[in-house]
Amino acid sequence: MRATKLNLILSDVQSDTTVTRTETDRLITGNKLSAIHGCFASALTLIASEVAERAKVPLITGSSSDQLNKGRTYTFTPFARASQFAKAQLQMSKLVSDQPKVAVIFENTAFGTSTSNGLKELAPGEGVEIVMFEPYSAGFTDASPLINKVKASGANALFSVSYLNDLILIVRTVKQVGLNIAINGGSGGFVIPDFYKNVGKLAEGLQGVAHWNHDMDENAQKVNAEYKKRTGDFLFEYAGGLVAQTYMIADALERAASPDPQKVREALSALDVSSGFAAMAPGGKVKFGPDGKNVYGRPVGVQWQNGDLASVFPKDDARAPLIKS
Amino acid sequence: MLETVVQAVINGLLIGGIYALVSIGVTLIFGVVKIVNFAQGEFVMIGMYISFYLATQFGIDPILSLFVSMPVLFVIGVLVQHFLIRRVLGPNDMPQIFLTFALSLLLLNLSLLLFSANYRTVHTSYSDEAFHLGGLYIPEAKLIAFVVAMALSGALWVFLHTTDLGKAMRAASQNRDVATLMGINPNRVFAVAFGAALALAGAAGSLLMPFYSAYPFVGQVFVLMAFVAVVLGTLGNVIGALVASLMMGVAESLGIQFVGADSGLIVVFAMLLLTLAFKPNGLGGGRVR
Numbered sequence: 368m369r370a371t372k373l374n375l376i377l378s379d380v381q382s383d384t385t386v387t388r389t390e391t392d393r394l395i396t397g398n399k400l401s402a403i404h405g406c407f408a409s410a411l412t413l414i415a416s417e418v419a420e421r422a423k424v425p426l427i428t429g430s431s432s433d434q435l436n437k438g439r440t441y442t443f444t445p446f447a448r449a450s451q452f453a454k455a456q457l458q459m460s461k462l463v464s465d466q467p468k469v470a471v472i473f474e475n476t477a478f479g480t481s482t483s484n485g486l487k488e489l490a491p492g493e494g495v496e497i498v499m500f501e502p503y504s505a506g507f508t509d510a511s512p513l514i515n516k517v518k519a520s521g522a523n524a525l526f527s528v529s530y531l532n533d534l535i536l537i538v539r540t541v542k543q544v545g546l547n548i549a550i551n552g553g554s555g556g557f558v559i560p561d562f563y564k565n566v567g568k569l570a571e572g573l574q575g576v577a578h579w580n581h582d583m584d585e586n587a588q589k590v591n592a593e594y595k596k597r598t599g600d601f602l603f604e605y606a607g608g609l610v611a612q613t614y615m616i617a618d619a620l621e622r623a624a625s626p627d628p629q630k631v632r633e634a635l636s637a638l639d640v641s642s643g644f645a646a647m648a649p650g651g652k653v654k655f656g657p658d659g660k661n662v663y664g665r666p667v668g669v670q671w672q673n674g675d676l677a678s679v680f681p682k683d684d685a686r687a688p689l690i691k692s
Numbered sequence: 693m694l695e696t697v698v699q700a701v702i703n704g705l706l707i708g709g710i711y712a713l714v715s716i717g718v719t720l721i722f723g724v725v726k727i728v729n730f731a732q733g734e735f736v737m738i739g740m741y742i743s744f745y746l747a748t749q750f751g752i753d754p755i756l757s758l759f760v761s762m763p764v765l766f767v768i769g770v771l772v773q774h775f776l777i778r779r780v781l782g783p784n785d786m787p788q789i790f791l792t793f794a795l796s797l798l799l800l801n802l803s804l805l806l807f808s809a810n811y812r813t814v815h816t817s818y819s820d821e822a823f824h825l826g827g828l829y830i831p832e833a834k835l836i837a838f839v840v841a842m843a844l845s846g847a848l849w850v851f852l853h854t855t856d857l858g859k860a861m862r863a864a865s866q867n868r869d870v871a872t873l874m875g876i877n878p879n880r881v882f883a884v885a886f887g888a889a890l891a892l893a894g895a896a897g898s899l900l901m902p903f904y905s906a907y908p909f910v911g912q913v914f915v916l917m918a919f920v921a922v923v924l925g926t927l928g929n930v931i932g933a934l935v936a937s938l939m940m941g942v943a944e945s946l947g948i949q950f951v952g953a954d955s956g957l958i959v960v961f962a963m964l965l966l967t968l969a970f971k972p973n974g975l976g977g978g979r980v981r
Contacts, residue, residue, distance in 0.1 A: 501954075
């Protein structure tokens with residue numbers, strides 16, 4: 368930026384709610400912050416955004432909780448919201464079959480229950496039939512009985528709202544049973560390069576939804592190529608989103624012509640980009656509504672293909688066709 | 693319908709075989725050394741990581757790596773018994789409980805540090821294959837695990853009943869003082885028992901590796917089932933633990949199939965509660981059998 372350097376101050380909140388609160392406070396009082404990035408987990412971002420709100424410092428985040436768009440004027444969310452992920456997932460099932468019959472299995476936790484209920488509510492509107500809807504105990508030892516039930520339900524698509532280990536077990540068991548079914552794992556930790564390294568070929572064909580993907584547009588591909596050159600891995604969802612967010616802040620700082628957080632907030636709320644790295648989001652446009660939500664925000668459907676995570680949905684963001692089984 | 697029931701029973705028996713290896717270890721230690729080893733699950737985890745690294749670094753099949761994981765865990769068991777457990781054996785239970793619990797926490801955190809929290813899986817040619825018979829299927833990796841688990845359980849039983857050392861272990865479990873008077877060295881017997889129990893945990897780890905992911909907390913998943921099986925089958929009773937483990941596997945599987953996938957454990961815990969209410973000493977008799 369015109370002779371001024373953008374300074375990034377890093378801080379580890381250690382996935383701890385108390386640390387998040389004190390670190391956000393410490394960063395704000397100890398430095399003249401213009402804006403804050405983060406966090407990763409919604410539960411932590413909710414806390415950080417409360418602190419930032421009180422201190423009147425803008426916070427920009429890739430966290431997906433819809434809560435972040437309620438009663439806040441300093442929080443900006445350039446990427447898809449949790450409620451949009453469910454809808455995208457249902458629409459993806461229509462790529463698998465003209466008459467999708469979906470089995471929804473979910474871990475019996477707050478995360479599993481709320482996500483699956485979202486799917487259930489939206490399914491009729493999307494013309495998707497849910498033929499099985501079943502909670503299971505998270506951290507189980509054997510997925511066979513559950514997959515037996517999926518088989519009996521006659522489903523042609525399986526939505527698994529699960530954490531990694533359960534998901535791996537489910538994918539393996541589907542293969543053992545010899546069930547030909549498209550599996551969508553929703554938005555979860557399986558969109559990182561490490562997932563494929565650990566799970567290998569089992570991951571092939573696995574679908575999901577993400578708020579950013581490394582191949583979805585030219586700019587993303589450019590950033591990814593640079594990252595890959597240095598690390599050997601592709602740039603994953605959250606990290607890619609952070610690069611875009613950094614350019615959004617830079618854009619706002621340019622227009623604000625001042626590091627003052629209030630002025631940066633004004634500039635962010637007036638942000639309207641459709642090109643450049645700041646617009647590097649699914650849909651290619653960023654403009655914040657009064658609730659801090661990107662009015663163009665939407666998720667991107669992804670699928671593991673040949674060891675890479677390919678964007679497959681919606682059409683505008685797709686870089687490869689969806690492989691059906 | 694019949695097919696579904698048969699499939700559920702097959703699934704239950706297969707996973708029950710793994711529960712058995714873990715629970716037999718726990719019950720053996722309890723029977724002979726008279727302590728509850730809360731760290732047993734973490735030794736399963738160590739067995740899994742041994743197999744994982746042998747498979748990924750040297751291309752050794754996880755099932756074959758049992759020949760490494762079992763001796764390694766046996767030695768660890770002897771060392772743990774000699775340097776740690778021996779010091780807290782006495783009339784007071786509390787130090788023993790805290791010791792094995794602390795060991796469990798230490799191993800968990802050490803493995804988080806060494807191996808990270810990532811899930812590690814191994815792929816073998818048979819990992820995701822199954823034998824299909826009519827509408828039924830039997831996953832190959834689980835079938836191998838089950839057969840080996842039963843063979844190891846049988847071998848342990850033969851060892852306990854036919855060898856002098858095995859008989860000494862049973863004698864020490866029945867009455868430590870009298871056994872000592874008869875010339876049995878309890879420390880040696882305890883060390884072998886602890887080693888054998890950990891070797892079984894190591895075997896469970898190696899057998900799990902072709903179809904389950906390794907991660908630092910993996911032992912906790914299996915140890916809960918093992919403790920229920922140990923109580924159901926009567927503390928200290930090897931055959932009891934084996935039978936109870938298989939029963940639990942089947943009960944869990946049928947529960948998931950016919951009650952609900954989040955209710956599989958309800959059936960298992962209901963079994964535990966009923967057993968404790970009507971047969972407080974468990975379904976088997978006492979002692980190491």
